[in-house]
Amino acid sequence: MLQSPTMPQPFRAVIFDLDGVLADSEPWWNEIDAKLLAEHGVTYRGEYHGPVLGVSYRLAIEFYKKAFGLSAPVAELMRRRGEIAADFFANQIDVFPLAKPVLQELRQMNLHLAVATSSVSASARPFLARRGLTAFFEVVVTGEEVEHGKPSPEIYLRAAEKLGIGADACLVIEDALSGIAAAKAAKMCVAAIPDTRFVDPHDFKKEADYLLSSLSEIPALIRRVDLAQ
Numbered sequence: 001m002l003q004s005p006t007m008p009q010p011f012r013a014v015i016f017d018l019d020g021v022l023a024d025s026e027p028w029w030n031e032i033d034a035k036l037l038a039e040h041g042v043t044y045r046g047e048y049h050g051p052v053l054g055v056s057y058r059l060a061i062e063f064y065k066k067a068f069g070l071s072a073p074v075a076e077l078m079r080r081r082g083e084i085a086a087d088f089f090a091n092q093i094d095v096f097p098l099a100k101p102v103l104q105e106l107r108q109m110n111l112h113l114a115v116a117t118s119s120v121s122a123s124a125r126p127f128l129a130r131r132g133l134t135a136f137f138e139v140v141v142t143g144e145e146v147e148h149g150k151p152s153p154e155i156y157l158r159a160a161e162k163l164g165i166g167a168d169a170c171l172v173i174e175d176a177l178s179g180i181a182a183a184k185a186a187k188m189c190v191a192a193i194p195d196t197r198f199v200d201p202h203d204f205k206k207e208a209d210y211l212l213s214s215l216s217e218i219p220a221l222i223r224r225v226d227l228a229q
Contacts (some may be wrong), residue, residue: 010194010226012169014106014218015159015188018117018124019054020175020195021215022133025093026053027197033064036077042068049198054176056118056149057081082120091124095131098215103136103221114139116172118149118157118179138164151178153186160186173218175199180207191221 021024027140030046035105037044048067052060056197061077064070070077106113117124121142128134140160146154172183172190177199184207192208193215194201204211210221 009169010229011111011171011189011222013112013114013163013165014171014173014222015114015116015156015183017054017175017179018115018119018171019128021173021193022095022099022115023089023093023095023127025089026175026195027091028088029053032081032088033060035084036081036225037064037068037070039080040070040072041069042070052151053198054118054174054178056152057120057143058149064092072074081120085119086122086126089119090128090130093127095133096215100131100133100136102215102218103133106222107136109219109222111222112163112165113137114141114159114163116141116155118143118155120144150176151181151185153182153184153198156183156186156188160188171218171222173215177203177207180204191218 016133030049034044042101043054048063051063058074061074061081065074103113115137119142121144124142125140128140139159141155141159141162143149146158148154156172157167160167167187169186172188173193174180174183174190175193175195180190180192189209191210191212193212194204201211212218
């Protein structure tokens with residue numbers, strides 16, 4: 001665990017990214033994008049997973065357009081990516097096993113919970129409902145609800161505003177460097193849980209306030225911050 005240079009006030013809210021944090025979706029994004037790109041004559045094997053990890057749909061599509069010379073409009077590609085992702089979230093993707101018990105514990109600690117995800121509403125909200133997670137969250141903000149996606153801070157600021165809680169009392173849980181950048185730009189503390197299947201956790205040490213290996217470590221982290229006040 002990395003201590004923030006300035007110890008925050010006690011956390012009142014926890015804002016979760018969805019992909020790679022609650023949803024075990026990162027292994028599937030290469031397949032989602034491979035299907036999208038195949039419709040435009042591109043064979044894709046996930047070689048650009050890193051550059052699109054955790055960013056907004058728009059930034060991901062703009063990256064693919066440049067990388068593969070796609071002529072289709074950004075809006076069309078974003079719409080189609082959302083359709084493909086919604087199908088994968090409905091039929092392939094599951095939550096991490098520890099997600100529900102950790103959320104239950106955080107609610108018992110009287111913390112306010114939110115989701116702030118680059119995924120579109122058609123993927124995220126039905127997924128949370130099917131997996132029995134919707135009731136844990138007071139607020140869900142999805143990618144198309146903000147003008148500027150991650151790494152812009154807008155989505156995290158919107159979530160805090162909807163919760164009615166100041167940024168300095170929010171802890172963000174992220175797995176991507178772009179999401180960490182978004183939360184830090186929003187002046188929030190960030191705990192990173194990098195997926196070692198896809199990234200090197202050492203890359204996160206200087207970016208996040210706390211480096212965790214599992215969702216299960218979140219309640220203890222919050223208690224330690226509370227005791228330090």
